[in-house]
Amino acid sequence: MDDNKIIELYFERDENAISQTKECYGERLKALAYRILCNKEDAEECENDTYLKAWDTIPPQKPKYFFAYLAKICRNTALHMAEKAQAQKRNAVVVELTKELSECLPDSKYIEQTAEKELSEVIGAFLKSVSQENRIIFIRRYFMTEPVADIAKILGISESKVKSSLFRTRNKLREYLSKEELL
Structure with a gap:
């Protein structure tokens, strides 16, 4: 079943929406x-x-990109669960990704002062400015939390190319945020 039909089931309050979502x-x-x-x-x-x-x-939401909508919910839920479950000892994956991005994102005090939505809009605009391959690599790594090896395999490129792309994209993001006066 395609996404639009599944979303229609949600709007009709048909419980088959959940089973169709799970199946897909x-x-x-x-x-x-x-x-x-x-x-x-x-x-x-x-x-x-x-x-x-x-x-x-x-x-009332009617997501344009259904899987992205679900993935955002799932990711945020998982991060919240990880934070609660491991308040003392952090999950290695979350720590690794946070460390990688920490150099190019504003610190948490700034994020509190700046609307989170504004920052996500700026990052979205930045991602539109990079090549499709770099955008896919960046999103797979930092949103979908996929390991570098898996990204390389899926895209049919070397791990070193994935790592280089991530490094360069993080540097470009830092420059972009600096120009936007968000760093």
């Missing part, structure tokens, strides 16, 4: 959650929470 995207959502949580049961719980949040928000 369940494994991908669970994999995303697992990469963050490193726990099968927590990933499954996160996947189910994603369906519930989608049910609660559609309508």
